[in-house]
Each structure stands twice: as C-alpha cells, then as structure tokens.
Amino acid sequence: MEYIGEHILPGQLGRFFVSLALVGALISALGYGLAFRKKEYLHLARASFWAHALAVLGIVGTLFYLLLSHYFEYDYVWKHSSTELPLRYVFSAFWEGQEGSFILWMFWNAVLGLILMRTAKHLESGVMSVFAAVQAFLSSMILGSYLGGIKIGSSPFVLMRQTADNFGLPWTQVPDYLNKFPAFMDGTGLNPLLQNYWMTIHPPTLFLGFASTLPVFAFAMAALFSKDFKGWVKAALPWAFFSVGILGLGILMGGAWAYEALSFGGFWAWDPVENSSLVPWITMVGAAHLLLIYRNRQTGLSSAFFLALISFLLVLYSTFLTRSGVLGDTSVHSFVDLGLSGQLLIYLLFFVLIAFGAFFYRMRQFPKEKGDDNLSSREFWIFIGSLVLLVSAFQIIFTTSIPVFNQLIGKEGLVPMLDKDIAPPIEIIKHYNGWQVPFALIITLLIGFGQFLNYRKTDAARFWRSISFSAILALILTVLVAQLYDFWKEVLYLILLFTSIFAVISNLDYWLRLRKGSWQFSGSSIAHLGFGLIMAGALISNAKKKVISNTNVFLSEDLPSSENALLELGDTTRLGSYMAIWHQMREGENRKQFYDVSYYSPQPNGLLQKEFDLEPFLQMSDNMGPTPNPSTKHYWHKDLYTHVTYSSYLEPASPDGYGKEMEVRMNRGDTAIYRDHFVIMDSLKVNATANKETGQLKSVRLEAELSIVNVLGETYTANPVYFLEDDVVSYEDYYLDQQKFKFRLEDIDTETGQIVLKAYQELGEQKPFIVMKAIVFPLINLLWLGCILMVVGSFIAVVQRFKKA
Amino acid sequence: MKKTHLAIIIFIAIAVGAIIVTMSDASTYVGFEEAYKTPGTKYTVIGYLDKEAPMHYDARTQRFEFTAIDKEGKRQKVVYNQPKPQDFERSEEVTMKGYASDSGFIAEEILMKCPSKYNEQNEIAGYGTYTE
Known part of the structure; x- marks a missing residue:
C-alpha cells in the first residue's frame, strides 16, 4: 500500500547512519584489538572510528531535521514535539526521550574518542578499542530491530504506524491517515515541565560528565592490556580532573534545577536518580587523587586502578537503574521502560567482567611498592580520604540498590530468598545524612590540613605552626556562625560546620600566604575551598531551613501540624516575620497559572511595607496534571522559597452551585457515608408503563427512598427520582435544605440491581484561596558559590595537568 | 602489617556496618493489617486508591482523607495531613509511608505512580476504530 504524505527518506537515512555507526564501531574495536600485534591494522581502525563518528553526526543531524520539519509520522517527533513548540526548545525535545539521550551520550563519546585518537599516543590501541566497544553497545541501543523475536534497541527513526503499540491497528490501513485524523497533524509536544532553559543546558552537561568517565576507564584498561602500569597515570590525570569538574557541574546543575524550578523543596533529596549520578562522581574524585599520589610517589597503584575502573562502571550501573524501570516505586522521577533492561544488563555485565577480569589477572604483575607510608606524609592521608570516598559511595549505592535486591532475591525475584520485599528506610533523608555527615566531616578535615602536609614526611613543628592560623580563625568563625544560627545542640553538625569552615580558610591561607597566590597551586586550592563552601552552605541551609508557612494548628495528638498556609484572596496572612497577601491568579502563556503573592514587613506604626513580589505558578499539562513551580526571592544571606500546593481554581466548578460530588452504587439496605452522614438505601419504588399496542416499555419511574442520619442520630428522608420516557431520561433531584445536600438517582444497573446514586453539597459563596508552602534557606548562596569555585578549580587543574602530561 | 592495609580493613568493617545498619533501617513493604498490629510504628504500604469510596480534602485544615486498598485487598481510611x-x-498506585492510628492510617509521605503518557497516547492512536 502507498501511504500519502509520508517522508520515508530521512528515516531510512537515519537508520542507515545507525547501522553505519554500529558497524564502524565494531570494525574499529576489532581493528584496534588486532593493532596490538600488528601495527598495519591501525589505519583501518582509525578510519572506521572516523566513519563511526561521522555516522553519529549524521544521526544527530537527521533527528534534528525530522524535529525541525515537524514530520509527525515519526513516533519520536510526534511524542516529543509539536508545531507550537518554540524553536529554542528543539534541543530539549531532542534529548527528552531515551533514544535522544543515548544519541547525546554517543555524540560526546565520539568527540572525546576523536581527541584521544590523536593524544593517547602509545596507548591508542588499548584506549580506542575500549571506546569503540562502548560505542558499539550504545549504537545497538538505538538500533530498533528484531533479532529472533528479541528487540534490540529502540530507534528514534520508527514511523508511528510501525511501532509495536500501533502495529495492526485499523488506522494503519488508511493510506491518507496523516491528512484524515487530526491526531497526526500535530505532535503531543514537549512536556511543559521541561520547557525551560535547564532542560537545554543540564542534559548535555550531565551526559558530557558521563562520557568523561570513559577516557579514565579506557586508559586504565589500556594499561592493563599492555602491561604499561605506569605510563597511563600521567595521561589519565587531566581526564580525571576534567571528569570531576564536568560531572560535578552536571550534578550541581540538576540540584539547581530542582531548587529553582521544581517543587521538591530543596536542592538535594537523596532521590535514587540523583544518587546514581553522584556516586560515580565521588569515586572519580577518589580516582583523581589516587592517580595523583601514584604520579608523585609511586604507591597505591591497585587502588588507583580500582577507582578509575569503577567510576565508569558505576555510570553504566546508574544508566541501568534509571532506564530499566527498576526504581519504579522509590523515585519521584518517572521513567518509561522501553524493554531494554536485558540489553542494558548485558552491556553492564560485559564491561564489569572485562574490567575486573583484566584487573585481577594483572594484579600480581603490578610493580612492588616500597615500604610503608609515613603517618605524616600527604600520600597516606590522601589514601585515607579516597577510602572514605569509596565507602561513602558504597553506602549510597547500597541503599539506592534496594529495589535491585528485591528483583534478585525478593519475594518475586530471580532467586526468592526473602518472604517479603525490602522497602527503603522510612526516614530516607535521616538515613543518608546519618552516614554521610560523618564522612563529609572526615573529608572536609582532610581537605583542611592535607595541603599543609608534604609528600614522604612532614616536619611536625612546622606543620602545626603553619596550620594554627587557619585553625584559630576557623574556630572563631564557627563560634560566630553557630551563635547566629544556633548550632549548639547538634554536636555532629557543629563539628562539620567547623571542619567545613576550616577547609575554606586553610586552603585560602595555603594559597595566598604560603604559596603567595601562585597560579600553579591555584587549581587545587580553589577546588578544595569550593568544596568546603558547598559543605558549609549545604549544612547551614538544610539544617537551619525554616518553614515559615507553618500553621501551628494541631488537628489531633497523633498528627503533625501542617507546613502549608492557607491564603484567601486579598487577605493578609502571617508567614514568619512577614505578612503575605495573595493578589490574583493570572493565566500565563503555555498553560501556566500564576499566583501573585506579595510579602510585606510590618512597621512599628502598624503599616505594612512591601518587601518583594513572588509569582509561583502551576503548570497545567495533560500528562501530569497541574504541577507546582516555585518562585524564590534571593537575598545574599538567605532565600525565600515559595510554591503553591493547592488552589481553589483546581476544584471543578458546577453550574448550579453544587459540588463535592460522590458517586456510589447501592443495593437495598446498603449504607454509604457522605460528609459525616450515613446514607441508607431503604427501598426502591418502580413504576413502569407499557405501550398497549406493541407491549414495549414506554416509561419507567424509579424512586429511591433514602434515610440520611447525622452524627446526632437524627434521621431525614430523601426521595430522588429517575424517570425514563421514550428514551429520554430526566431526574427529580431531592434537596435537603438544612444540610445543603442534593441527591440524584443517576442510573440503575440492570444486571446487579444496584442503583447509582450521586450526592452533592451546595458550595455557597466561596472565596478563592491557595494553599502554599514558604521556606527560608539561610546562606544557600555559599553552596552555589562553592559549586562555581569547585568547578573552576577543577578546570584550572585540568589545564595544569595537560601542560605537564 | 602496613598501615594502609590496616586502614583498608577498618573501612571494610565500616562498609559491612553500612550493610547491617541499612538492613535494620530498611523496612519491609507491608499491608494495612500488618501495620495495624503495631500502631505508631512506621511502615511503607503500597496500594491503590479506592475510587468508589469518597475522598475528602478540607483545604482549611489541610486534611486529606481517602480510602486505599492494599495489595492484600484490605481497605483502609488514610489521612494525609498535607x-x-x-x-x-x-493515580494507578500509591506508596504510603506512615503509621497506623485510631483516626486512620496516617501517611506522612505519599508517592504516586500515574499512568504514563505513553498509555494515553495509545488511546489517541486508537482513533483506529475508523472503517472505510
């Protein structure tokens, strides 16, 4: 059959590029593998990696072309874009879906691969064979073909009529379906929640971060393949710092996005999806530091290998966690299972086996390391720090993996060993903080004094002399901050506050006083002081955040008081030290409902002085319903964060002033509860008349007799009537004036004999209101400043290491 | 023994500690009946909304009440003070973290799974009842 209006060619071109990318990567992997023995295969391997990289570029170009041309016959285009979608969101639409984000990841890997092809020198064969193998797996994820009934990959170039969901549906047999059905004339559009600049900048950064773990992994693998256990360290170092910087940036952007534009009420919630990108970063920080010690002192090689390998493997594991649908019950981020979990698992296991196989096989051949580390040496404490990072990462990934354990050994798991599924800890944030606060405390302490230690051995007297200045200054500052924000009761937090401030001061002191602000030492100092600021900012803003919309109304003993305040239109409500007024609801473009709230501070003369306006909004969408979007007032020393959690505009309006509808099915004698009243169905009167000539039913009159009993035991009766005549239904609703109830006999189920009863209550003159939450985050700007400094410091380190490498 | 080896052993011990503590922190998914055996103890219950029973939300007191049916089929009034x-x-599935009490199961946290947009799109694609 010929379909009218379809554009088949670009899709075929896209599929051709995918196949070319896969084949190119496979040949390149093979070629580089052979090039270990015979150098003449190098040309073939390089050429095919170039072909692969160009094919990836072709895939990217084709998908953009389809999105920009609005070819809605393509499933991906239809699902992720629409004609109304502003041009600036075409990137967001590109990587909204899983296929698009795989392509983004492949794109970055290809870019990094091309750089390494030129710079890896004698390790090229090893490094590039790993790159090509990874790319081959990734290409297969967007292949979208069936092999022996098994689906391999999910292609973004599938036509809608060819998807498994639609295959064989009647409309696929209509040649001009594109012009006939309005549903195909426009796409369903990008999820409105993702229509902001974060969605444009966050995924490319995060995926570059994921991709950046690969060079370090590939260098380690190349070293294991070629038994060159020393040469790789120098080459991998700048990449390790690059990864720390860019992956760190990606994660922090995610946090900033959550804080600025989503309603989680904070920048970090220990959500499984957040955790699974944080963990590879933590191990990469450990890897970078261990590589540094090996470079300077030739100790700790096996640990350096282990952490360098595991960071990339954890990225794969995180991909598996977030894309296989296994996190379903525990994460607020929802992911659609594309049925690729098996393939992802094979991908993960393949690299885990190869990496650890090579590692343990070669471990015996590692060069012997001399003597024991001195307790006063820098390398010993860096080593301890890396171990702390590893344990910290382990703890996070272990708890995050609980759903995986259920799949493996749970009640319905692979090998059922437990009779019940394990649920993650109830107080999840407390659980993580309980572990991670002590780890953070050790790390910040190490960051604080580590710089003052020398490699090999440190002179004790000199060490204490140089460090005492920052220690004393940090102590004074800690006392001030603790006094200001009342930290005296929480010992652990107090110590962390001190160690974080100490880390900031001592690194500044080391750089500016001891190293006279020299460029050469700036990278590590800036990155470390940035990390200290992140910790201090996270601690103060989180531990001392204050919900000011607290109502202090306790409904009963066993209920906590509500953290949300109710604001009626135009009324003044006290929120902490502010008075707040909600002025109006505005409908904004793209289905947003803005709620303008102004904050005032009461003056001694009783007047209100306006401080600032906020405009939190609800984003309406068909897929997710109304979603709150916060609005935040930023001061230098605190943020005031607000989001609307409920609004009377969301309640369905009813034309006759009755609402709060309840529908219930009842048999004779049944009881239902409606708004503190029992509704008892006593009997049903049936009157039917028949057409005398035909004998057919002419009219039916049903009258239900209901008893309505209130809490005092007083009984009222209600008799709603259902009337059917000549196929026309009419109702005689029954009104109870005192309770303002209305009952309607909606229908009768002829099979079960149950009546369908609807109850309503009069809504009356209702003033519009909103329910909102307002939180003050003190000193959260320290956190953002720290993030920027840490990333800047990491990149300075990259530049310096590249120069040395 | 080298100091580094000692350190490694200590950290392995901490890691084992993390497993044990996580396991004791971790709860199990239970039904309402199990939760009601020890009122006040926190549990995670997975169930779904009873769409037949009335739902009640009073914005003024911010008390939201609904009836949930757990996986064992037991119905229970749930109070959510938010x-x-x-x-x-x-919602298709509701995960409730909370505890049993006389006034109902007090949910402190609710996580819901909504039908994915893909399902809904299938409905649109089901335009296919068209016949020539």
Whole structure:
C-alpha cells in the first residue's frame, strides 16, 4: 500500500547512519584489538572510528531535521514535539526521550574518542578499542530491530504506524491517515515541565560528565592490556580532573534545577536518580587523587586502578537503574521502560567482567611498592580520604540498590530468598545524612590540613605552626556562625560546620600566604575551598531551613501540624516575620497559572511595607496534571522559597452551585457515608408503563427512598427520582435544605440491581484561596558559590595537568 | 602489617556496618493489617486508591482523607495531613509511608505512580476504530 504524505527518506537515512555507526564501531574495536600485534591494522581502525563518528553526526543531524520539519509520522517527533513548540526548545525535545539521550551520550563519546585518537599516543590501541566497544553497545541501543523475536534497541527513526503499540491497528490501513485524523497533524509536544532553559543546558552537561568517565576507564584498561602500569597515570590525570569538574557541574546543575524550578523543596533529596549520578562522581574524585599520589610517589597503584575502573562502571550501573524501570516505586522521577533492561544488563555485565577480569589477572604483575607510608606524609592521608570516598559511595549505592535486591532475591525475584520485599528506610533523608555527615566531616578535615602536609614526611613543628592560623580563625568563625544560627545542640553538625569552615580558610591561607597566590597551586586550592563552601552552605541551609508557612494548628495528638498556609484572596496572612497577601491568579502563556503573592514587613506604626513580589505558578499539562513551580526571592544571606500546593481554581466548578460530588452504587439496605452522614438505601419504588399496542416499555419511574442520619442520630428522608420516557431520561433531584445536600438517582444497573446514586453539597459563596508552602534557606548562596569555585578549580587543574602530561 | 592495609580493613568493617545498619533501617513493604498490629510504628504500604469510596480534602485544615486498598485487598481510611497531591484521582498506585492510628492510617509521605503518557497516547492512536 502507498501511504500519502509520508517522508520515508530521512528515516531510512537515519537508520542507515545507525547501522553505519554500529558497524564502524565494531570494525574499529576489532581493528584496534588486532593493532596490538600488528601495527598495519591501525589505519583501518582509525578510519572506521572516523566513519563511526561521522555516522553519529549524521544521526544527530537527521533527528534534528525530522524535529525541525515537524514530520509527525515519526513516533519520536510526534511524542516529543509539536508545531507550537518554540524553536529554542528543539534541543530539549531532542534529548527528552531515551533514544535522544543515548544519541547525546554517543555524540560526546565520539568527540572525546576523536581527541584521544590523536593524544593517547602509545596507548591508542588499548584506549580506542575500549571506546569503540562502548560505542558499539550504545549504537545497538538505538538500533530498533528484531533479532529472533528479541528487540534490540529502540530507534528514534520508527514511523508511528510501525511501532509495536500501533502495529495492526485499523488506522494503519488508511493510506491518507496523516491528512484524515487530526491526531497526526500535530505532535503531543514537549512536556511543559521541561520547557525551560535547564532542560537545554543540564542534559548535555550531565551526559558530557558521563562520557568523561570513559577516557579514565579506557586508559586504565589500556594499561592493563599492555602491561604499561605506569605510563597511563600521567595521561589519565587531566581526564580525571576534567571528569570531576564536568560531572560535578552536571550534578550541581540538576540540584539547581530542582531548587529553582521544581517543587521538591530543596536542592538535594537523596532521590535514587540523583544518587546514581553522584556516586560515580565521588569515586572519580577518589580516582583523581589516587592517580595523583601514584604520579608523585609511586604507591597505591591497585587502588588507583580500582577507582578509575569503577567510576565508569558505576555510570553504566546508574544508566541501568534509571532506564530499566527498576526504581519504579522509590523515585519521584518517572521513567518509561522501553524493554531494554536485558540489553542494558548485558552491556553492564560485559564491561564489569572485562574490567575486573583484566584487573585481577594483572594484579600480581603490578610493580612492588616500597615500604610503608609515613603517618605524616600527604600520600597516606590522601589514601585515607579516597577510602572514605569509596565507602561513602558504597553506602549510597547500597541503599539506592534496594529495589535491585528485591528483583534478585525478593519475594518475586530471580532467586526468592526473602518472604517479603525490602522497602527503603522510612526516614530516607535521616538515613543518608546519618552516614554521610560523618564522612563529609572526615573529608572536609582532610581537605583542611592535607595541603599543609608534604609528600614522604612532614616536619611536625612546622606543620602545626603553619596550620594554627587557619585553625584559630576557623574556630572563631564557627563560634560566630553557630551563635547566629544556633548550632549548639547538634554536636555532629557543629563539628562539620567547623571542619567545613576550616577547609575554606586553610586552603585560602595555603594559597595566598604560603604559596603567595601562585597560579600553579591555584587549581587545587580553589577546588578544595569550593568544596568546603558547598559543605558549609549545604549544612547551614538544610539544617537551619525554616518553614515559615507553618500553621501551628494541631488537628489531633497523633498528627503533625501542617507546613502549608492557607491564603484567601486579598487577605493578609502571617508567614514568619512577614505578612503575605495573595493578589490574583493570572493565566500565563503555555498553560501556566500564576499566583501573585506579595510579602510585606510590618512597621512599628502598624503599616505594612512591601518587601518583594513572588509569582509561583502551576503548570497545567495533560500528562501530569497541574504541577507546582516555585518562585524564590534571593537575598545574599538567605532565600525565600515559595510554591503553591493547592488552589481553589483546581476544584471543578458546577453550574448550579453544587459540588463535592460522590458517586456510589447501592443495593437495598446498603449504607454509604457522605460528609459525616450515613446514607441508607431503604427501598426502591418502580413504576413502569407499557405501550398497549406493541407491549414495549414506554416509561419507567424509579424512586429511591433514602434515610440520611447525622452524627446526632437524627434521621431525614430523601426521595430522588429517575424517570425514563421514550428514551429520554430526566431526574427529580431531592434537596435537603438544612444540610445543603442534593441527591440524584443517576442510573440503575440492570444486571446487579444496584442503583447509582450521586450526592452533592451546595458550595455557597466561596472565596478563592491557595494553599502554599514558604521556606527560608539561610546562606544557600555559599553552596552555589562553592559549586562555581569547585568547578573552576577543577578546570584550572585540568589545564595544569595537560601542560605537564 | 602496613598501615594502609590496616586502614583498608577498618573501612571494610565500616562498609559491612553500612550493610547491617541499612538492613535494620530498611523496612519491609507491608499491608494495612500488618501495620495495624503495631500502631505508631512506621511502615511503607503500597496500594491503590479506592475510587468508589469518597475522598475528602478540607483545604482549611489541610486534611486529606481517602480510602486505599492494599495489595492484600484490605481497605483502609488514610489521612494525609498535607495538601491533596495534584491529580491524585488519576493515580494507578500509591506508596504510603506512615503509621497506623485510631483516626486512620496516617501517611506522612505519599508517592504516586500515574499512568504514563505513553498509555494515553495509545488511546489517541486508537482513533483506529475508523472503517472505510
């Protein structure tokens, strides 16, 4: 059959590029593998990696072309874009879906691969064979073909009529379906929640971060393949710092996005999806530091290998966690299972086996390391720090993996060993903080004094002399901050506050006083002081955040008081030290409902002085319903964060002033509860008349007799009537004036004999209101400043290491 | 023994500690009946919204009440002392963290799974009842 209006060619071109990318990567992997023995295969391997990289570029170009041309016959285009979608969101639409984000990841890997092809020198064969193998797996994820009934990959170039969901549906047999059905004339559009600049900048950064773990992994693998256990360290170092910087940036952007534009009420919630990108970063920080010690002192090689390998493997594991649908019950981020979990698992296991196989096989051949580390040496404490990072990462990934354990050994798991599924800890944030606060405390302490230690051995007297200045200054500052924000009761937090401030001061002191602000030492100092600021900012803003919309109304003993305040239109409500007024609801473009709230501070003369306006909004969408979007007032020393959690505009309006509808099915004698009243169905009167000539039913009159009993035991009766005549239904609703109830006999189920009863209550003159939450985050700007400094410091380190490498 | 080896052993011990503590922190998914055996103890219950029973949200007191049916089929009134989650009616599955009490199961946290947009798109694609 010929379909009218379809554009088949670009899709075929896209599929051709995918196949070319896969084949190119496979040949390149093979070629580089052979090039270990015979150098003449190098040309073939390089050429095919170039072909692969160009094919990836072709895939990217084709998908953009389809999105920009609005070819809605393509499933991906239809699902992720629409004609109304502003041009600036075409990137967001590109990587909204899983296929698009795989392509983004492949794109970055290809870019990094091309750089390494030129710079890896004698390790090229090893490094590039790993790159090509990874790319081959990734290409297969967007292949979208069936092999022996098994689906391999999910292609973004599938036509809608060819998807498994639609295959064989009647409309696929209509040649001009594109012009006939309005549903195909426009796409369903990008999820409105993702229509902001974060969605444009966050995924490319995060995926570059994921991709950046690969060079370090590939260098380690190349070293294991070629038994060159020393040469790789120098080459991998700048990449390790690059990864720390860019992956760190990606994660922090995610946090900033959550804080600025989503309603989680904070920048970090220990959500499984957040955790699974944080963990590879933590191990990469450990890897970078261990590589540094090996470079300077030739100790700790096996640990350096282990952490360098595991960071990339954890990225794969995180991909598996977030894309296989296994996190379903525990994460607020929802992911659609594309049925690729098996393939992802094979991908993960393949690299885990190869990496650890090579590692343990070669471990015996590692060069012997001399003597024991001195307790006063820098390398010993860096080593301890890396171990702390590893344990910290382990703890996070272990708890995050609980759903995986259920799949493996749970009640319905692979090998059922437990009779019940394990649920993650109830107080999840407390659980993580309980572990991670002590780890953070050790790390910040190490960051604080580590710089003052020398490699090999440190002179004790000199060490204490140089460090005492920052220690004393940090102590004074800690006392001030603790006094200001009342930290005296929480010992652990107090110590962390001190160690974080100490880390900031001592690194500044080391750089500016001891190293006279020299460029050469700036990278590590800036990155470390940035990390200290992140910790201090996270601690103060989180531990001392204050919900000011607290109502202090306790409904009963066993209920906590509500953290949300109710604001009626135009009324003044006290929120902490502010008075707040909600002025109006505005409908904004793209289905947003803005709620303008102004904050005032009461003056001694009783007047209100306006401080600032906020405009939190609800984003309406068909897929997710109304979603709150916060609005935040930023001061230098605190943020005031607000989001609307409920609004009377969301309640369905009813034309006759009755609402709060309840529908219930009842048999004779049944009881239902409606708004503190029992509704008892006593009997049903049936009157039917028949057409005398035909004998057919002419009219039916049903009258239900209901008893309505209130809490005092007083009984009222209600008799709603259902009337059917000549196929026309009419109702005689029954009104109870005192309770303002209305009952309607909606229908009768002829099979079960149950009546369908609807109850309503009069809504009356209702003033519009909103329910909102307002939180003050003190000193959260320290956190953002720290993030920027840490990333800047990491990149300075990259530049310096590249120069040395 | 080298100091580094000692350190490694200590950290392995901490890691084992993390496993044990996680396991003791971790709860199990239970039904309402199990939760009601020890009122006040916190549990995670997975169930779904009873769409036949009335749902009640009083914005003024911010008390949201609904009836949930757990996986064992038991119905239970649930009290959620926070604004009604948006689009709650459309949820397919509700994960409730909380404890049993006389006034109902007090949910402190609610996580809901909504039908994915893909399902809905299938409905649109089901335009296919068209016949020539």
